[in-house]
Amino acid sequence: MIKDALYSIGLSGFYFDDQRAIKAGAKEDGFAYRGIPLTSGYESVRQKGESISVILILDDDQIAFGDCAAIQYSGAGGREPLFKAKELVKDLENVVFPFLFQEKWESFRFICQKLETLSINGRKLHTALRYGVSQAILDAFSKYYKKTMTEIIRDEYLLNFDIKKIPIFAQSGDERYINVDKMILKRVDVLPHALINNVETKLGWRGEKLIEYLGWLKERVKILGDENYHPIFHIDVYGTIGIAFQYNIDEIVEYMEKLEKICYPYKLRIEGPVDMESKELQIDFLSKIKRKLKERGINVDIVADEWCNSLDDIKDFIKAEAVDMIQIKTPVLGSIHNSIEAVLYCKENNIGAYLGGSCNETDRSAQVSVHIALATQADQILAKPGMGVDEGLMIVYNEMMRTLKILKKKGLNVIDA
Template sequence: MEITGIYATPGFSGFYFDDQRAIKQGAEQDGFTYEGDPVTDGFDEIRQAGESIVVEVELADGTVHRGDCAAVQYSGAGGRDPLFTAEEYVPVIEGPVADELVGRDATTFLANADALEEMDVDGTRLHTAIRYGVSQALLAASAHAEGTTMTDVMADALGTEPATEPVPVFGQSGDDRYVNAEKMFIKGVPVLPHALINSVEKIGEDGETLVEYVEWLTDRSQELGPDGYEPRFHIDVYGMIGEIFGAPYDREEVVDYFAALEEAAAPFSIQIEGPMDVGNREDQIAAMVELREGLADAGVNVDIVADEWCNTFEDVQAFVDAEAADLVQVKTPDLGGIHRSGQAVRYCEGTDTRAYLGGTCNETDASARACAHVALATSAAQVLAKPGMGFDEGYMIVENEMRRTVARRAREQQLSDTDEITADD
């Protein structure tokens, strides 16, 4: 079925753009905003409204299929593409991108998505957010044209067998790290709470505040969670452990701190995302390897998650090849085309590194649903509840999309099996 039109409409995202460098340099919060001037190129304020572009792919049968262009909350940080603004990029989608895709066969998803990946405009590669959103719409259009699910289209493109149960969802609390964690406990969320530990105030001068928080998580999870609840704690510290302790990361003081976190979480597992941010990929990998080796030598069982400087498919490969993390976050908007996220998850297969299909609070409902299909197609270790920082909405969107798809695929398989039996008779 032919693609007959590509349309782009400015929209909002599920959260905000934040100037991470300004925040880490000590910008003070003023209610929901921050005082001071931004330091990252493109920002007008330290916190400003998140933007998206709603992309619609029209097919020859008159149907329209959606994807949303979105970029991460901390755009322009850690080697990522610059701040994404709808006003700048709508003309690109309705111009060169439409010229490339209109007239193509919607059922050839992988070929269409790869063509988008290879495009450039005036010698500059398309912004990751454009590739991300347009490829979602191509995926949805292909599923419609083939009369199947986006999970099946993605699985065919990647050569995988989809999961038959929902992938574990990772809930993120935002700054409301106590109330939102309690919401997660009540719903029995398998991985939680993110906690947004992005300042010395939140982690403590010596890390003591985070240890106390993990102790609270352990106790409160058993008070509020369902019978037999065994959560996995996942804390994103935005490099703050490195800020407090500094290198080398395999020394006793650092290892002892991770041992304290392990003890606070016991008997449950804990994983720490972004323990340090040293400013570039090569040094980040070296620091992560140093930390992991120090923890292994001391028998400390805390998993380390790569985030900073692990943005592109090539970055994921580098972290996995160096055995620099127990998990790598596949930060979906940063990889460009949504199939690239699936390929990055697959790259972890057969290694000691697990794939966390992540993203950002600053996405939309459409991009979150598309990612739920990538999670099912690849059987990722965990998938982020998104968008937003309120938890409930993002969890509902991602969990329900997976449950609905699993149920649909099971019904279709049952019908197929019944038809085969009838034919044999």
């Protein structure tokens, strides 16, 4: 099926940031940070993001490709160490490419499952490599069978959902005011992320800065939106609520109740209210928060991110009834078949499936994520890469709308394309 394999080293859509150093108080200096890195592998608190494009030449000279990329906060929350492209291309040349040439190209899913088992000196391939190579594999099947990647996934997993547009979630980065205006003007479905990753400067030691921000956000939606625009408010707090309220569950729940009232009538989701530095502790604490919210009739959704790094982790969070929604962080899960199966597992268990990822991905990985979301009918997808809103939103929205039109033309059951 393939006759050649190449790679090129490129840039990603954002930067690698040492989350531990930022939480510890690294100071912003223009767009950089001043401070000493605290996470292994980092040379500075913020450094350029990297990617590797994996390029497959098919027997008929068609070209398939995918991009290896890693998340902004690499090395945090139990995740893989910093992705260094020049070091990892050796694994492509010595292990991955020989594997691809030896394989019988009969099933996208089967090849991806075998890709996950490859090891080098007892260690698995970096998740970023598995992520990018699996994208290229999916694209190769798409090119060979002359179908969209959405169709390949649906065929492989025997999916027959009606197909409709997936709500898009945009992230503001630190420009949490100007970028909100962009989101409202473009009628983004879910917003603004807001990057609340520091207690002192962004949340407030009693949560007062986030309270003020959410009040502003609601008014801004009313001013720039219209009566038919009802976005969901989704805020990622990176564990800062736990820090500010010293992990007192009653105080955390009371604070969330205040946030719910401020946001009404808009739905509120809080991602990562605490970061307990281990999966077991994270599940236990989030479960307690969720139960307390339910007991008090507080309608705030809890979204898992940190310590939810694999398909097995996602299953553990769901079985413990710890959350209302899971961020399926695509680069962290490695081969994309894991992200596909994670969305399907969430849907089977009535848990929100947020096909996320990172601002530090690429245009290509974002496009492939759109096909995963459409095929599995995820509940929302991240606008990525980058933190400028417009670029990532354009990439995800346009790929989605193109694909919906193509699928409708082919006679699939597409709703409102």
